Amino acid sequence: MTENSQKQNRFLIELQPIGRRIQVPGGTSLLGAAQLAGVDITSVCGGIGICGDCKIRLVQGELTPPTLEEKDIFTEEQFQNGYRLACQAYPLSDILLEIPPESLTSLQRLQLESQQAEIAIEPPIQIIPINIPAPTITDLRSDFTRLQDELKSIVPSMKVEYPVLASASPVFRKAKWNIQAIFNQDHLVSIIPTQNPTIIAGLAVDIGTTKVAAYIVDLNTGVTLVQDGLMNPQIAFGEDVISRISYVINHPENGETSGSKVLQERIRDGLNKLIQTMQAEIEQKFAKQLEIVDAVVVGNTAMHHLFAGFPVQQLGLSPYVPAVSEASLIRARELGLNITKGGSVYLPPNIAGYVGADHVSMLLATLYQYRKELAYTNKAVVALDIGTNTEISLLHNRQIYSCSTASGPAFEGAHIQDGMRAAPGAIERVQITKDGKIHYKTIGDQPAIGICGSGILDVIAEMYYADILDEKGALLNHHPRVSRSGRFPEFILANEDETGHHQAVVVTRRDINEIQLAKGAIRAGIDILLYEAGIEVGDIDEFIVAGAFGTYINVKNAMRIGMFPILPLDKCHQVGNAAGAGAKYMLLSKYYRELASKIAHEVNYIELSNHPKFTEEFSKSLFFPIKYLP
Ligand code: FES
Secondary structure, X not given: OOHHHHHHOEEEEEEEOOOEEEEXXXXXXXXXXXXXXXXXXXXXXXXXXXXXXXXXXXXXXXXXXXXHHHXXXXXXXXXXXXXXXXXXXXXXXXXXXXXXXXXXXXXXXXXXXXXXXXXXXXXXXXXXXXXXXXXXXXXXXXXXXXXXXHHOOOOOOOEEOHHHHHHHHHHHHHOOOEXXXXXXXXXXXXXXXXXXXXXXXXXXXEXXXXXXXXXXXXXOOOOEEEEEEEEOHHHHHOOOHHHHHXXXXXXXXXXXXXXXXXXXXXXXXXXXXXXXXHHHHHHHHHOOEEEEEEEEXXXXXXXXXXXXXXXXXXXXXXXXXXXXXXXEEEEHHHHOOOOOOOOEEEEOOOOEOOEOHHHHHHHHHHHHHHOHHHHHOOOEEEEEEOOOEEEEEEEEOOEEEEEEEEOOHHHHOOOXXXXXXXXXXXEEXXXXXXXXXXXXXXXXXXXXXXXXXXHHHHHHHHHHHOOOEOOOOOEOOOOOOEEOOOOOOEEEEEXXXXXXXXXOEEEEHHHHHHHHHHHHHHHHHHHHHHHHHOOOHHHEEEEEEEXXXXXHOOHHHHHHOOOOOOOOHHHEEEEEOHHXXXXXXXXXXXXXXXXXXXXHHXXXXXXXXXXXXXXXXXXXXXXXXXXXXX
């Protein structure tokens, strides 16, 4: 509990994964706090503790003891894991809580779509239909020997995964000896009866710090059968990479309670739930069984390491090196991922501590696929994925220069007074017209409860172009919506009578400052790559913006605040989740796996923290540029 909260008996409630924070008076239930924050938790019984719908999980802080109603609903183990009913629990300190997806009435927007090209399908997975002679009194070979004998001309050095070996005999008999043998290279990973109508598929996953996108792809046709996503369940342990690494460093104990184990379990369990849902959807839709025989998982270096169980502590310490940068093939059962028993998970290489396999995957899908021809010319292409860390690459003259810049979580709504993630009620578009009128649009056209990243970027660009901000980011006096009634001046974006929680949604000087830091870091990264390649803004031929946030931003406004260089808009492309598209390519093609390793090996990684020009470029980029765009 903060000293301030104690004095005023007010508590700060942080609601994840929505990213809303609210101060409430003591005596407000967690359900009440969520309602005040405009976050809809399901509460069928109206808060009397009997429907059990308003489950939340306490991550940090102290709550009133469980009520009898809660004791009827939860087991001791669930209490130990932090589960409570939001309508029954009252804060005794500042609280960090996690709302499970089933308790939220509306879900956060997840960006799953991406531009995708057609690629040649040649996966590492091979499907071999065989008819094995059944044993007879004159043929007493073991089941496995007869399988081996049938396959030796096709896969001479066959290796069998133990769970496949252990379960093969009953499958042979059930299948009346007609099977499909599924190989990953020369490893037999699954045996499927031929008579069962089965879709043989692969799983591609992009683990983002905030969001996870997953795709199940038919390995015969290359078609994406279903795509789905979830908020990264690790959010409750830290919104950004650094805080999750700190969580691991601060929970060094061995065994089940170790920080790395906890975080690994959270993402594994989240993915397994997602696989289950997606599998059920496909089986129902196609009336066929689904066998997921292979997986490709990409993520930034920290997400990659946490998923794979590699140490992350060194990522938090200079010089921030990855534990593993090479591509890895890990048995799915060792990671606890529920795909076919003998299946493996392919993790593409990382480039550096803060440029991970997801960026390699993004480069694979953008520079090498769509822009393949550019790799052989002198054209210059910038490709970036904006997040808490923004990874930027510049392709020029057959060279790729890459860097990562600490843009912070402001575009995820964190460190912004009324910031929130892209969920219903978030202001996502803002326009200030010449007459000074403010127009905004919220996600789902719900009453406003906060501002998400694209909204905060818009409002700051619009304020600057409406002369409400000066080039240093200071609020000017003249606009009627600039209020000086509080300790600090603030811009009232939505009045309290028009919002969903009856509190004004405001932009403070501190918010503006946060965005200046974020956009300054991104622009400095771009300018340093241009400097390293010996070219200038005017030489850029294409500017590719990938990722969830990049999909929704107004590129022109990103230029107006100086986050992006000023370029003709037709040179800019917003390509969606390119890392997810790259993961699918690697699922479908051995060639793309090789290409991923080639890219990671060839990249000229530029470390910004000790780059001689970084401080100068960053300081320059904090200001808003001369107004140039209409
Ligand atoms: Fe029904 Fe909480 S709202 S149990």
